[in-house]
Amino acid sequence: MRNLKVVITGTYPEAAKKRIRDSFPKDWEIRIVLPEEAADELSAADVLIPEHIQVDAVLLKKAPKLKLVQTGAGHDNVRIEDCTEYGVQVCNASNVNAGAVAEHVMAFMLCWYKNMIYLDGFMKSHGNEAELDYSGAELSNKTIGIVGLGSVGKTVAGYCRAFGMRVVGYSRRDFRVDGVELWPLDDLYRESDIVSIHVPLNESTRHMVNGSAFQKMKRDAVLINTSRGAVIEEDSLVNAIRNGEIGGACLDVYEDEPLRQNSPLRNLQRVILTPHTAGFPDGVKYHKKRYDFFVSNIEKMMRSEEPECRLNKI
Structure with a gap:
């Protein structure tokens, strides 16, 4: 799993970015970018955690290595049928928060x-x-x-x-x-x-x-x-x-x-x-249980095991 690249889109304060990066294994490349900057990062991305960005065929064409789209509880910004067509697994985290x-x-x-x-x-x-x-x-x-x-x-x-x-x-x-x-x-x-x-x-x-x-x-x-x-x-x-x-x-x-x-x-x-923080009880834009779940699901996917809370079948 070395050189695994995870792209996270959204607006995060610097303190939250540090806590998020520290939640992932040290040898993974974690890129936290604004939605409008995502296209520049997707060409080498293995995993996408999308917020305030639409995941559809237009975006997936820019992400040839993408294996997993991992969302929080909601997934209304992801066209699951497009992900299935491109062979990308989609999972949410329905019970975590x-x-x-x-x-x-x-x-x-x-x-x-x-x-x-x-x-x-x-x-x-x-x-x-x-x-x-x-x-x-x-x-x-x-x-x-x-x-x-x-x-x-x-x-x-x-x-x-x-x-x-x-x-x-x-x-x-x-x-x-x-x-x-x-x-x-x-x-x-x-x-x-x-x-x-x-x-x-x-x-x-x-x-x-x-x-x-x-x-x-x-x-x-x-x-x-x-x-x-x-x-x-x-x-x-x-x-x-x-x-x-x-x-x-x-x-x-x-x-x-x-x-x-x-x-x-x-x-x-x-x-x-409140500013969409109900699911982030541990601090600004951060929930430890959420990121522990993300890491576990990504590791399962990389081991070719069935991830939890999958929304499509690849």
């Missing part, structure tokens, strides 16, 4: 109902406690509607049951999860205090949470999204919050990433934002 993302969802809920961000700002601004005014709630007895019952959705359900919440769910697949009541999607929207999105992005889920969905939700409902930004019609979400159709939102993902500086989401009071 389920706990991390589910914990992020719980943190969103606790911050929302316990007013953590507001109260922290109040204390640090030396506010007068006689003028303190806010409302909140306990999670116990709240109803959470989980849209998508894959590995993350199931983990969120378990955490929510531990908090004494009523857990209802919707899935297009025939999933059965202990303690989760399966409801039609419209009923879930109408009855849930919290709606948490956990579906992959594809043509059937793009903008599935739209103006029509917001009109069905409770006026104090909070929407949480840690899946993919384009599952939600962002303009409709902004309007729904401004017009008081829903209570607000907690978002880790966006239609365009990084979230543009002039996005109206940055100026809404009833929104909590």
